[in-house]
Amino acid sequence: MKDPRILLVGHPNVGKSALFHHLTGQYVIVSNYPGTTVEVAQGALRTRPDQLVVDTPGIVTFPARSEDEQVTVRALLEDEHYAVIQVGDAKNLRRTLHFTLQLAELGLPLILVLNMVDEAQAYGMQLDLESLRRTLGIPVITTVATRGQGVEELLRALEKVQPTLLHLTYPPPIEEALEALIPHLPPAPVAGRGLALLFLSGDASVETWLRDHLSSADYALLEQIRQDLRARLPEPITSVLQRTREHFIRNLVGRTLAQEQRGEEPFSVRLGHLTTHPLWGIPILALVLYALYWFVGVFGAGTLVGFLEETLFGKIINPWMVSHLERWIPWPFLSQMLVGEYGLWTMGITYALALLLPIVVTFFIAFGILEDSGYLPRLAVLTNQFFSRIGLNGQAVLPMVLGLGCVTMATMTTRILNRPRERILVTFLLALAIPCSAQLGVVMGMLAGISFSATLIWAGVVVLVLLTVGWLAARLLPGERTPLMVELPPLRWPLFSNVLIKTLARLEWYIKEAVPLFLLGTFLLFLLDWFHLLPGFIHAAEPIVTHWLGLPPEAAAAFLLGFLRRDFAATNLFVMESQGLLSPIQVVVAMVTITLFVPCIASVFMIIKERGLKTALGMLVFIFPFALFVGGVLYRFLSLVGWHG
Amino acid sequence: MLIPRFRLHRGRHRHGQGRHPARPTLWHASPGQEVTIVGFEALPPDFQHYLQAYGLMPGRTVRVLAQRPVTIVQVEHTELAFEPQIARCILVSPVSEKTPSEETNPPTP
Numbered sequence: 001m002k003d004p005r006i007l008l009v010g011h012p013n014v015g016k017s018a019l020f021h022h023l024t025g026q027y028v029i030v031s032n033y034p035g036t037t038v039e040v041a042q043g044a045l046r047t048r049p050d051q052l053v054v055d056t057p058g059i060v061t062f063p064a065r066s067e068d069e070q071v072t073v074r075a076l077l078e079d080e081h082y083a084v085i086q087v088g089d090a091k092n093l094r095r096t097l098h099f100t101l102q103l104a105e106l107g108l109p110l111i112l113v114l115n116m117v118d119e120a121q122a123y124g125m126q127l128d129l130e131s132l133r134r135t136l137g138i139p140v141i142t143t144v145a146t147r148g149q150g151v152e153e154l155l156r157a158l159e160k161v162q163p164t165l166l167h168l169t170y171p172p173p174i175e176e177a178l179e180a181l182i183p184h185l186p187p188a189p190v191a192g193r194g195l196a197l198l199f200l201s202g203d204a205s206v207e208t209w210l211r212d213h214l215s216s217a218d219y220a221l222l223e224q225i226r227q228d229l230r231a232r233l234p235e236p237i238t239s240v241l242q243r244t245r246e247h248f249i250r251n252l253v254g255r256t257l258a259q260e261q262r263g264e265e266p267f268s269v270r271l272g273h274l275t276t277h278p279l280w281g282i283p284i285l286a287l288v289l290y291a292l293y294w295f296v297g298v299f300g301a302g303t304l305v306g307f308l309e310e311t312l313f314g315k316i317i318n319p320w321m322v323s324h325l326e327r328w329i330p331w332p333f334l335s336q337m338l339v340g341e342y343g344l345w346t347m348g349i350t351y352a353l354a355l356l357l358p359i360v361v362t363f364f365i366a367f368g369i370l371e372d373s374g375y376l377p378r379l380a381v382l383t384n385q386f387f388s389r390i391g392l393n394g395q396a397v398l399p400m401v402l403g404l405g406c407v408t409m410a411t412m413t414t415r416i417l418n419r420p421r422e423r424i425l426v427t428f429l430l431a432l433a434i435p436c437s438a439q440l441g442v443v444m445g446m447l448a449g450i451s452f453s454a455t456l457i458w459a460g461v462v463v464l465v466l467l468t469v470g471w472l473a474a475r476l477l478p479g480e481r482t483p484l485m486v487e488l489p490p491l492r493w494p495l496f497s498n499v500l501i502k503t504l505a506r507l508e509w510y511i512k513e514a515v516p517l518f519l520l521g522t523f524l525l526f527l528l529d530w531f532h533l534l535p536g537f538i539h540a541a542e543p544i545v546t547h548w549l550g551l552p553p554e555a556a557a558a559f560l561l562g563f564l565r566r567d568f569a570a571t572n573l574f575v576m577e578s579q580g581l582l583s584p585i586q587v588v589v590a591m592v593t594i595t596l597f598v599p600c601i602a603s604v605f606m607i608i609k610e611r612g613l614k615t616a617l618g619m620l621v622f623i624f625p626f627a628l629f630v631g632g633v634l635y636r637f638l639s640l641v642g643w644h645g
Numbered sequence: 646m647l648i649p650r651f652r653l654h655r656g657r658h659r660h661g662q663g664r665h666p667a668r669p670t671l672w673h674a675s676p677g678q679e680v681t682i683v684g685f686e687a688l689p690p691d692f693q694h695y696l697q698a699y700g701l702m703p704g705r706t707v708r709v710l711a712q713r714p715v716t717i718v719q720v721e722h723t724e725l726a727f728e729p730q731i732a733r734c735i736l737v738s739p740v741s742e743k744t745p746s747e748e749t750n751p752p753t754p
Binding site for chain 2: 060061063065089091092093094095098099119120123201202236238239242243246272273276277278281380381382384385393394483484485486487488490
């Protein structure tokens with residue numbers, strides 16, 4: 001058994017991660033949409049370094065529905081807890097208290113943190129905290145976690161936290177079932193009554209835990225008690241439990257919440273409604289996309305890359321490095337390895353820092369602003385019809401949009417989806433047709449240099465592939481589509497400091513993950529070139545690269561890099577184009593083919609981790625030949641219609 | 646599978662048709678209207694439980710914000726969006742018909 005920990009739990013998007021940051025000093029990504037955290041994060045308590053604090057994914061209620069919610073249930077069941085801090089939204093008091101009761105019944109040493117109390121006050125809500133504390137028998141603290149307000153009081157409350165003794169009385173059939181169940185339960189870090197209630201609710205994680213800790217005969221006995229109770233009740237067990245809790249909460253809220261009348265809706269609320277309006281939502285989306293394109297495509301991929309690549313690296317840093325290193329290092333193998341045509345510096349580092357870094361930085365800033373504004377879940381409403389055509393619902397837009405930042409991270413975010421079928425479909429489409437920010441920036445930069453029609457062809461083909469393959473896959477995969485049900489967070493002004501910290505955290509992750517792969521790919525190319533194997537490889541790839549895709553033979557080297565990271569391949573093609581080696585038709589074909597490649601080796605590992613080896617292999621076996629097939633067909637089609645940019 | 650298979654109501658009419666149904670559902674409510682949740686039909690228990698966790702439980706009053714492209718309601722100070730086939734499974738009564746014991750949301754700011 002591990003040392004007792006402090007666990008942060010609560011509904012999605014209530015500020016758990018922001019509070020975790022203030023308690024531990026450790027940053028985890030904080031955003032304004034449900035599902036930002038999909039796995040546990042832990043850090044030492046700021047004031048007591050030997051005490052671990054654990055941040056968990058948000059959970060709406062017990063029983064857990066999605067994979068990320070199950071992570072939280074497991075965290076509650078598997079270890080001893082020094083304290084459990086429930087973070088709730090102060091302005092949604094009744095919803096928060098329903099979850100408080102579920103946690104209290106588990107007999108946990110519980111503290112209730114009502115976060116975003118500033119928003120509740122802005123809505124005219126006044127809370128009688130003392131009455132709440134007395135009735136619930138637990139410390140109740142108000143906070144504004146993004147500003148660190150109330151954290152000191154929480155730290156003081158942690159010093160004297162006690163197990164909760166709150167006890168609701170349920171209708172007799174349930175009380176009798178509980179009485180029958182409790183003696184047969186194994187020892188657990190939570191109270192037997194709470195565990196029995198979760199079992200009666202049908203919580204899959206609790207069932208698994210009980211199966212692991214009981215003999216099959218004992219488990220069958222529990223199952224029999226539950227079956228008997230179901231037979232006795234005229235409605236689902238969860239409805240009876242819920243109604244009893246609702247009755248308690250109705251009385252409690254009636255005594256502790258005063259609501260003042262306020263004037264008309266704030267501008268942010270009205271703007272929020274417009275963003276999902278069937279008519280106004282579309283121009284607002286177009287405006288958001290245009291702003292994103294301008295900031296990342298024009299400013300990042302154009303202005304910043306132009307300055308860094310052409311001026312800073314092209315005219316100052318690289319010429320200096322080449323002349324000095326060639327003079328200082330007498331061994332041609334080493335000097336060429338560093339600053340030759342396929343040099344670790346002249347190719348690997350230059351690509352990563354001069355070409356891709358500005359694009360990635362601008363994308364992460366723009367994306368951080370979008371995340372914190374609360375706009376992303378609204379996209380789920382606008383795009384629901386599109387995703388329904390491929391057997392999904394609008395909630396799939398979240399991992400898809402996150403995939404534009406990084407497909408590897410987005411693959412992990414598919415945990416927020418409720419069914420395995422949806423998780424497989426979205427993972428597959430992410431791997432196939434969603435370009436990451438780095439690649440998107442390079443693609444946009446190259447295609448914008450040809451013509452607008454080139455961009456349209458590329459986007460049209462990728463969307464067509466997404467729709468066709470998604471439609472087919474949805475029909476082949478067994479199971480039904482889940483209808484959309486999503487919470488829309490309020491629109492908020494993004495905090496500059498959070499966007500900045502988040503960008504830096506993602507940038508660190510990008511540099512740690514991408515740069516070593518860039519160096520590895522470059523080194524591989526250098527070795528092939530040094531030992532004169534590259535011409536042989538290019539020659540071997542000619543039937544596909546030249547005859548089928550219609551590209552110059554040298555493009556084979558780019559596709560080889562594409563197996564490591566497709567943005568690396570796109571960058572290599574970008575350099576080829578700037579050297580005049582690719583015609584407009586070849587640029588479009590190459591960009592479409594590389595977009596449909598698997599994103600990077602890290603994403604492959606993530607797919608294996610999340611979906612299993614067999615599923616991952618199945619995806620890879622389809623994706624690579626399919627990408628080449630689409631590229632070849634597009635080349636023939638564009639040649640046939642005589643498109644030349 | 647975490648959610649059992651279920652068949653949701655699939656109405657053939659667009660919203661706005663069939664204004665006076667025998668059993669009004671959330672789908673029949675107009676944007677801006679406040680309604681009291683009465684119950685559910687044709688929804689599996691765990692999905693009902695999930696809706697209830699968001700506050701969509703019998704006796705609670707919610708405000709309908711939109712019906713297109715999907716149904717959007719305000720429960721306390723949360724906005725929830727769901728497809729019409731879910732809205733068609735949530736039975737409601739207009740807020741004027743509520744009984745004294747029924748709870749209401751805090752007034753809209």
